[in-house]
Amino acid sequence: MILLEKNRKAVLLGNEAIARGALEAGMDFGTTYPGTPSSEIADSISAMARYMKNNGIEPPFYFEYSTNEKVAIEMAAAAAISGLRTLTCMKHVGVNVASDAIMTYAYVGCNGGHVIVTADDPSAHSSQNEQDNRRFAKFANLPLLEPSNPAEAKEMTIEAFNISEELKLPVLLRTTTRVSHMRGVVELNEYPMEKRKGDFKPGDYVTVPEVARKLHPVLLEKMERAMEMAEKSKFNFIEDFGGSYGIITSGASYNYVREAIDDLGIKAKILKLGFSYPVPEKLIMDFLNNVEKVIVVEELEPFMEEEIRVMAQKNGITTPIYGKGFGRFTPLYEYSPQVVYPTLAQFFEIEYELKEDAVEATPRPPVLCPGCPHRATYYAVKKVAGDDAIYPTDIGCYTLGLLPPYKTADFLLCMGSSVGSGGGFALTNEKKKIISFIGDSTFFHAGLPALVNAVHHNHNFVIAILDNSTTAMTGHQPHPGNSIDGMGNEAVKIDIERVVRGIGVKHVEVVNPYNMKKTIEAFRRAIEFDGLAVVILKAPCILLDLRRRKRKIVFEVDQDKCTGCDVCINEFACPAFYREGDKIKINESLCTGCGYCVQVCPEKAIRRKK
Amino acid sequence: MKKSILFAGVGGQGVITAANIVANAALKQGENVITSELHGMAQRGGDVKCAVRIGDVYSSIIPPGTADAIISFEPMEALRNLNVVSEDGVIITDINPIIPPLVSIGIGEYPPVEDIISRMEKKCRVMAIDADSIARKAGNILTKNVVMIGAANAAGVLGIEKENILKAIKEMLKEKYVEMNIKAFEMGEESVSKYL
Numbered sequence: 001m002i003l004l005e006k007n008r009k010a011v012l013l014g015n016e017a018i019a020r021g022a023l024e025a026g027m028d029f030g031t032t033y034p035g036t037p038s039s040e041i042a043d044s045i046s047a048m049a050r051y052m053k054n055n056g057i058e059p060p061f062y063f064e065y066s067t068n069e070k071v072a073i074e075m076a077a078a079a080a081i082s083g084l085r086t087l088t089c090m091k092h093v094g095v096n097v098a099s100d101a102i103m104t105y106a107y108v109g110c111n112g113g114h115v116i117v118t119a120d121d122p123s124a125h126s127s128q129n130e131q132d133n134r135r136f137a138k139f140a141n142l143p144l145l146e147p148s149n150p151a152e153a154k155e156m157t158i159e160a161f162n163i164s165e166e167l168k169l170p171v172l173l174r175t176t177t178r179v180s181h182m183r184g185v186v187e188l189n190e191y192p193m194e195k196r197k198g199d200f201k202p203g204d205y206v207t208v209p210e211v212a213r214k215l216h217p218v219l220l221e222k223m224e225r226a227m228e229m230a231e232k233s234k235f236n237f238i239e240d241f242g243g244s245y246g247i248i249t250s251g252a253s254y255n256y257v258r259e260a261i262d263d264l265g266i267k268a269k270i271l272k273l274g275f276s277y278p279v280p281e282k283l284i285m286d287f288l289n290n291v292e293k294v295i296v297v298e299e300l301e302p303f304m305e306e307e308i309r310v311m312a313q314k315n316g317i318t319t320p321i322y323g324k325g326f327g328r329f330t331p332l333y334e335y336s337p338q339v340v341y342p343t344l345a346q347f348f349e350i351e352y353e354l355k356e357d358a359v360e361a362t363p364r365p366p367v368l369c370p371g372c373p374h375r376a377t378y379y380a381v382k383k384v385a386g387d388d389a390i391y392p393t394d395i396g397c398y399t400l401g402l403l404p405p406y407k408t409a410d411f412l413l414c415m416g417s418s419v420g421s422g423g424g425f426a427l428t429n430e431k432k433k434i435i436s437f438i439g440d441s442t443f444f445h446a447g448l449p450a451l452v453n454a455v456h457h458n459h460n461f462v463i464a465i466l467d468n469s470t471t472a473m474t475g476h477q478p479h480p481g482n483s484i485d486g487m488g489n490e491a492v493k494i495d496i497e498r499v500v501r502g503i504g505v506k507h508v509e510v511v512n513p514y515n516m517k518k519t520i521e522a523f524r525r526a527i528e529f530d531g532l533a534v535v536i537l538k539a540p541c542i543l544l545d546l547r548r549r550k551r552k553i554v555f556e557v558d559q560d561k562c563t564g565c566d567v568c569i570n571e572f573a574c575p576a577f578y579r580e581g582d583k584i585k586i587n588e589s590l591c592t593g594c595g596y597c598v599q600v601c602p603e604k605a606i607r608r609k610k
Numbered sequence: 611m612k613k614s615i616l617f618a619g620v621g622g623q624g625v626i627t628a629a630n631i632v633a634n635a636a637l638k639q640g641e642n643v644i645t646s647e648l649h650g651m652a653q654r655g656g657d658v659k660c661a662v663r664i665g666d667v668y669s670s671i672i673p674p675g676t677a678d679a680i681i682s683f684e685p686m687e688a689l690r691n692l693n694v695v696s697e698d699g700v701i702i703t704d705i706n707p708i709i710p711p712l713v714s715i716g717i718g719e720y721p722p723v724e725d726i727i728s729r730m731e732k733k734c735r736v737m738a739i740d741a742d743s744i745a746r747k748a749g750n751i752l753t754k755n756v757v758m759i760g761a762a763n764a765a766g767v768l769g770i771e772k773e774n775i776l777k778a779i780k781e782m783l784k785e786k787y788v789e790m791n792i793k794a795f796e797m798g799e800e801s802v803s804k805y806l
Contacts, residue, residue: 259673337672362686
């Protein structure tokens, strides 16, 4: 396993580099809830643990996929306050879930180093928003490191543990999609293998008001020391390519700036901030004093720009500062050479023509996989409830039900919102049927409190729990409904049906969604039921199921029977179906043999291929 | 020295693995290399692209109009990324369309492959190969990504020694698939000979 080799170079994903950095730093304890673009950090740690165990080696750390990000932080905080080195990773919106813990954790602090990774997603490639979590560093008062590439990601992870331990304060390591999912050359160095135990000693860790008031000034003092560390950090450096204009940048934006220097022949001084919060005031002021004007190149919010403008005003420095609103720089979407090159050309007053010959190509949005059990569920639900119902949905592959022809997604905020909003819709839209969709991992993550609310207040709607026994969208991570955990150990499997019944739902049915007739009947009864009804659709993710199968089964269209009614294409819309001339065919390499189309076809024209 | 190659295709075709093999081969040759890719929502049958950049490079995104090559596993995906390739560059594309499901239900159109290729030929050199058939002949459709690497290397767009690519294949793929993939690589090399 390349991730466990030593004394060589390897091409690693930014996320793999973070996992490797944690290993080299002697991480004792790791927690996560998976989410793109952060998932491969934890998946790499999980893979390392399982590889070691399979080879008879005791992993030097404990690792788990926690129920949600808040639980992940709480678990890790206990380990860190007990003196252990801990890592918690999540996607940007995961920090929202964890923030209740994080805001006060900053007051309490840690003893062992605790690195919290937030993987942000500018352009929302795989997210419900593009929030800029550098704001959390300022909001919670936590130091912030921002790598630009995999090599830095590894080095900064190691350094973040050191900074955290020195300040006794958790440190945020912030990546973006383009850093997490960038591969680059990384040095693989030695790592420790001894397993350490925690040693908790009571202290000022109970944040009653009196203690909180005492800890707040301690936190501010820690951040002053963090600022001094940022002033001297090797991750904050100036590159002088001549000229008298300056650029201040960080993260992925640095990569576009640095390459523009070569491609556009720009003469500039670059101040690159890797330890970017607290923004090192003295370093910035010296830089501003040495340039005629400066441009801040940063994605999303004008985070550094605002800090720098305030500092300049405070210090009476009048060097012109450019940033958001100049050229193509806006708070929207990720930066790229397409954004940065023309804007720098304008700032440096040089000729540059961007080659932008836009091409018309038919869009190819992601779709539910052929054989996906969610497609079967949506097909059955639409047969019963049609277009008239309201379909609150949730975070997972099944959000793709939004697309035609299913259109079974009407409202989405965040993890668990299908259940919470379902009650709200039921009370305010009395004549409509409400059917909320939530996946199994999402149900454990944030659906449970909302379900308790719905039962307690006797809300009248239907919750469809799409139980494919994995966290599919992010790469098939285990969750509390599985019997093996992230270390490869046996785990207690939590049965969703028993949980739902235990909370007090009176109408509960469990069906196999691949059985169309039974699924339709189950939804009919659930909708008719006066009160909260839960239908659990139980069938494994087709991608996992295919891996377990020995023989490939495929189906074909009997051209003698097919009348070209198009139900399979227009209503069921499995990607394996296609038209060839006036014939409908099944693409054998896409067909997964689920056989649901046999139930869909009104002419009985689909059969198993022998 | 800078070399930029864009691998494009549809989720599930092995685009990211292909880019990863090339990146590892570049490292074996002692080059600096970076790649970019997208995971998650972008993977479920949607369009996938993955840049491989070798040499004095920092940006994982290829500046528009500067790529030395597009290696596309599907014709529409080559066209979608036409903006990235330089006029002096080359496009190597497979010729087997994967019709987007939205087109099947009447949203959008899929033009004839010949039209897609002639549109691209207005900008730069195009090498069109039937990589699906070649991969099947090599033993499995899943070797298609290695067929494409073979074609790209024979066309001279990677600038990597064959020996280093084969080493990367051996290191990264499961042992039982190595022989089949080496065959696929060599058949890929032959497939572009008519263009050279």
